[in-house]
Amino acid sequence: MIQLYYYMALASALAALVVAVATVWRNRRELAPRLFGVAMTIVAVWLYGFAQYFQPLEPAAALFWAQITLSAGVMSSSFLFHSMCGLAGRMWRYRWWIVAGYVSCALCTVLVWQGVLIDGLRSLPFMHHYLRYNRQVYPVLVANILFWQFGGVVILIRHARQAVGYKRVQLVYFIVAWFVVFLTTNLIIVPLEYGFNMLPFGFVLLPLNLGFLAYIMAKARLADYNVALARALLHTLTLLIAAGLCLLAVTGMKLVAPGFMNSEQILFTVVLVAAIGLALSVTLPAWLPRAERYMEQRLFAARYGYQDALSSIGKTLSRLPEIDQMLNTLATAIHAQMQLHHVAIFLQDPLTGEFRPQAQAGLPAPLPPLPDTAPLAQWLRDHHETVVRDELPRRVSGATAHALQADLDRRQAVVGVPMIVDDRLIGLIVLGEKLSRDMFFEGDVRLLETLAAEASLTVRYRRMQDEFLRKSKLAELGTVAAAIAHEIRNPLASIRTFAQLLPTKMEDPEFKNEFSQLVLKDVDRITKVIETMLAFARPSQVSIETHAAGDLVEEALLLAKPRFKNKQIELIKEIREQPLLHVDKQQVLQVLLNLLNNAVDAVPEHGRIRVATGIRSLESTSDGEVRDFAYIEIADNGPGIPAAVSQRIFDPFFTTKKEGTGLGLSISQKIIRDHGGTISVASIEGQGASFRINLPIHPPPAALA
DSSP states (O other): OHHHHHHHHHHHHHHHHHHHHHHHHHTTTOHHHHHHHHHHHHHHHHHHHHHGGGSOOOHHHHHHHHHHHHHHHHHHHHHHHHHHHHHTTOTTTTHHHHHHHHHHHHHHHHHHHTTSSEEEEEEETTEEEEEEEOTTTHHHHHHHHHHHHHHHHHHHHHHHHHOOHHHHHHHHHHHHHHHHHHHHTHHHHGGGGGTOOOOOTHHHHHHHHHHHHHHHHHOSSOOOHHHHHHHHHHHHHHHHHHHHHHHHHHHHHHHHSSSOSSHHHHHHHHHHHHHHHHHHHHHHHHHHHHHHHHHHHHHSHHHHHHHHHHHTHHHHHHHOSSHHHHHHHHHHHHHHHTTBSOEEEEEEOTTTOOEEEEEEESOSSOOOOBOTTSHHHHHHHHHOSOEEGGGHHHHSOHHHHHHHHHHHHHTTOSEEEEEEETTEEEEEEEEOOBTTOBOOOHHHHHHHHHHHHHHHHHHHHHHHHHHHHHHHHHHHHHHHHHHHHHHHHHHHHHHHHHHHHTTTSTTOHHHHHHHHHHHHHHHHHHHHHHHHHHHHHSOOOOOEEEEEHHHHHHHHHHHHHHHHHHTTOEEEEEEOOOOEEEEEHHHHHHHHHHHHHHHHHHSOTTOEEEEEEEEEEEEOTTTOOEEEEEEEEEEEOSSOOOHHHHTTTTSTTOOSSSSOOSOHHHHHHHHHHHTTOEEEEEEOTTSOEEEEEEEESSOOOGGGO
């Protein structure tokens, strides 16, 4: 058993050296971590010397190592106090206390080597030898060690109450780690002089505690202490279950076979523990993340509620039709859920290249734009990772860190999240401090990066949609221009011919009469084309109200009733459901009348027209989501539409009627699209045609409201 304590003390000494190296290596540019590295090196010397208590040594050698051990323990307190003041950023303020600490610890060290503090050696049940102190001076030694350690902790606590972000969490972590180390070392060692011979079980936990200190001092992004606590509880529970199963198995074997713990039973125990460990190693990766999340939700539901709320916002973003609306929704959600001072979202201007604020929450005025050449933009473009202001001194070289901090400060931000699409930076999200003054933990950063990626994809999709619509409008404009030219060319040619003949036939009454009639007819045709074109290009002011689909159909049929009677057409109505529509009544009636008139024109005498309404599920054209649409179907038993013609019936100015303008179906299609719906046609030659209008059963796009 004594040999086991020896190896545990050596392992702790090695852990202290690892802490010293890791701390100095990751914080080479800061003084406080270097001081802490020195303190941990001295602690490593103390632990190595303490290991010698568990070794059989000659009295002279034993006393020598005891003096080294005690000296290292005393001096580590002054270095630890100095590093705590540096960690709190208060070295200059407490400079005289720091000097006093070094002086007092140096005096105690002198007393150690002068033999004033040590009376000799003695043995303990679990040590080969140990110090025998001078009881009169021993309280002074203990008070000196405890005063500087507790003094440093008091300074850290005072600073932690004022600190924000990373520094606050680091100080809280450090205080907790120090307290655990103190409990497992000093509170066991100090009472030994007064006959309380407690086993030095702290050396079992000390490597873990020191590893925790290394994590605190070397890690640029710390995990949330609530997450760490939840994980610790979960792992403790897992270990208890594993140990309980092993103990149960061993107890069972002892009952079955007295004289347990011979070589066979030991082999059985080893195999059993190995099997359970193997089973846990296989199953833990699958359920551990979910179990951790479950414990976090149960223990810290209020703290982590915003993560679930923000994780579900992705679907909402993809449904919003406008980029500005989507970004404002995202900024407002992040600001409200994470309780931040402010949030701003920047997008790159395609012309100037600079990043301009497109959405913000919590700010009274827009933030200044970010030039494309700014250090923050270049860093996000090159590294594709989130910039956290607190992490910069530990992750980036000095000049670059200062430049990035300056960019963030100009925008009152502590975090910058890149918006990346196809390895290209299209924007960034900047966030102010949390109102709780907590840091942005790893889970927060992962969540923000996920939201930024979803927003980036949505921006790209909306821009692709806008570009497609723009090109479609340009193509449509070309078609319309060509059609207008074709429509007015013939009337203008007639007018031009008559105008050329007018000087020579001014006195001809017959010519005058023919001229006036033909010119008026051609001018009326041009006027009709222009008026219809204006209706196509610029619809009248809409008035959105709620109407039942069946009521709209009934009103349209009433208006078309005279034409039905004239041709003695049979009307079949199938009003299956009455979905409510948010539409402009006059525009929808215009569409229905146009389709009904086309159907009347297509069917012969005593023909048949069927009108039906209902509800069906369709994929939305705006966001791709499947939802319920109301449909209105108008079908006839006319000759049908040839396949070649059906592909062009919605083209502007395409018509098969002698007196038609070819804009009726084009205008109808535009009206339905403006309402967020679709219009389609199905036809088989010789068997009639069917036009179906699909309109969403929800408020239409904001442009119509």
